[in-house]
Amino acid sequence: MPWDLFKRKDFSFIDSGYDSLIKKNYESAIAILERGVASSPSNPYPMFLLAVALIYTNNFAKAAVVLDQLQRIDPHYDPLLQLNAFLALKSAVKKEEAVNAYVAALEKNPADKELHRALKILEKNRDFESFQRNVKLHEFVIIPKPKKVHRKKLRKDFSSTRSVNLSKAKRDSFTGAAFIIIAIITVFFFAFAFFRFFGLRSFLQKENMERESSVADKVDLIELSGSGYGVINKINTEKTKEFYTSPDLVLEDFNRAKILLKKGNYNEGVVILNRIINSNASFVVKEKCEFLVRYVMEADDRAYEEIDIKELNLNPHLYRGASVMLKGKVANLSETKKGLSFSLMVDFDGSNFKGIAHVYAKKGVTLSNGNSVEVKGVFITGVGTDNVPYISAEEISLLK
Numbered sequence: 001m002p003w004d005l006f007k008r009k010d011f012s013f014i015d016s017g018y019d020s021l022i023k024k025n026y027e028s029a030i031a032i033l034e035r036g037v038a039s040s041p042s043n044p045y046p047m048f049l050l051a052v053a054l055i056y057t058n059n060f061a062k063a064a065v066v067l068d069q070l071q072r073i074d075p076h077y078d079p080l081l082q083l084n085a086f087l088a089l090k091s092a093v094k095k096e097e098a099v100n101a102y103v104a105a106l107e108k109n110p111a112d113k114e115l116h117r118a119l120k121i122l123e124k125n126r127d128f129e130s131f132q133r134n135v136k137l138h139e140f141v142i143i144p145k146p147k148k149v150h151r152k153k154l155r156k157d158f159s160s161t162r163s164v165n166l167s168k169a170k171r172d173s174f175t176g177a178a179f180i181i182i183a184i185i186t187v188f189f190f191a192f193a194f195f196r197f198f199g200l201r202s203f204l205q206k207e208n209m210e211r212e213s214s215v216a217d218k219v220d221l222i223e224l225s226g227s228g229y230g231v232i233n234k235i236n237t238e239k240t241k242e243f244y245t246s247p248d249l250v251l252e253d254f255n256r257a258k259i260l261l262k263k264g265n266y267n268e269g270v271v272i273l274n275r276i277i278n279s280n281a282s283f284v285v286k287e288k289c290e291f292l293v294r295y296v297m298e299a300d301d302r303a304y305e306e307i308d309i310k311e312l313n314l315n316p317h318l319y320r321g322a323s324v325m326l327k328g329k330v331a332n333l334s335e336t337k338k339g340l341s342f343s344l345m346v347d348f349d350g351s352n353f354k355g356i357a358h359v360y361a362k363k364g365v366t367l368s369n370g371n372s373v374e375v376k377g378v379f380i381t382g383v384g385t386d387n388v389p390y391i392s393a394e395e396i397s398l399l400k
């Protein structure tokens with residue numbers, strides 16, 4: 001439940017607690033936010049603020065309890081993902097563990113620009129020990145400001161919605177019944193006409209084809225409606241990697257991507273969605289595309305495809321969330337607390353290879369440097385000037 005729909009008294013706790021936190025009055029912030037959390041135990045926002053305040057006072061044991069509670073309430077809460085990744089960075093024994101933590105966070109929220117920024121900074125840094133010691137929480141974790149809603153308006157709207165004029169209901173009962181009967185007759189008429197001219201079998205085959213993937217029902221919920229107003233940013237101050245000249249082209253690509261996802265052609269659909277996300281499309285459009293990409297990353301019927309690593313290097317922004325399959329030789333193998341990481345020398349033939357991919361995998365597979373493997377996983381991002389792919393591995397098979 002959104003935190004800004006709680007009672008007015010909770011807002012005073014949240015506002016006051018946030019103000020004290022920003023002013024670095026941490027003890028006051030803790031006292032205020034503890035009351036806020038007690039009165040709104042399912043609200044992630046004051047819980048997050050309380051955890052931050054506790055960390056700033058070095059009360060890590062209590063902060064861990066709060067974070068554990070927050071994790072159970074909303075494990076995909078954006079500020080929590082940033083904070084957990086930062087804490088993993090500060091406690092990492094080596095750089096690979098920290099990088100792995102940020103890659104794991106990006107799997108849960110691939111659209112988080114702060115996580116992407118932090119990962120790039122971390123990857124570029126060559127003195128990890130010094131960087132780890134000096135980096136501050138506020139540099140990698142965004143503490144959002146409180147939000148407010150007009151409660152009076154909400155109460156008024158709610159009351160007016162529930163108010164029913166009994167006499168009007170009785171007066172309209174006959175009209176309503178007649179309308180329902182006419183509607184049913186109309187539906188049957190058009191249904192008969194449709195099946196008469198187009199055929200029941202072809203309709204069912206088409207419907208089944210469009211709904212064969214595991215995310216089809218979710219995809220149907222995401223729509224772009226309207227005349228095209230607000231679909232693209234006509235005045236765009238930032239240079240984008242992709243560009244649309246008209247709203248119609250965005251709508252055409254969006255609807256085509258939805259059809260592909262419903263058919264189970266996830267990678268093709270993801271490429272189109274990422275093109276929109278990295279274009280001059282409006283924020284609302286991009287947000288809906290992000291939902292669809294996340295559905296794909298969580299789908300259980302994804303098919304892994306071989307994608308040329310040179311294409312991944314050239315256009316990494318188009319493949320975020322794609323299911324890829326790469327073969328090559330293991331190098332720079334390193335174990336972390338939660339798994340292992342290594343560099344994959346893609347398409348190694350004994351003396352040459354096409355490129356490098358960074359692979360992160362959970363525990364459960366035993367590897368050694370020099371092993372030839374096939375990696376199936378999700379493309380997360382490309383890092384560095386060479387756009388080296390980061391792959392979150394889901395299956396690793398040894399090759400003979």
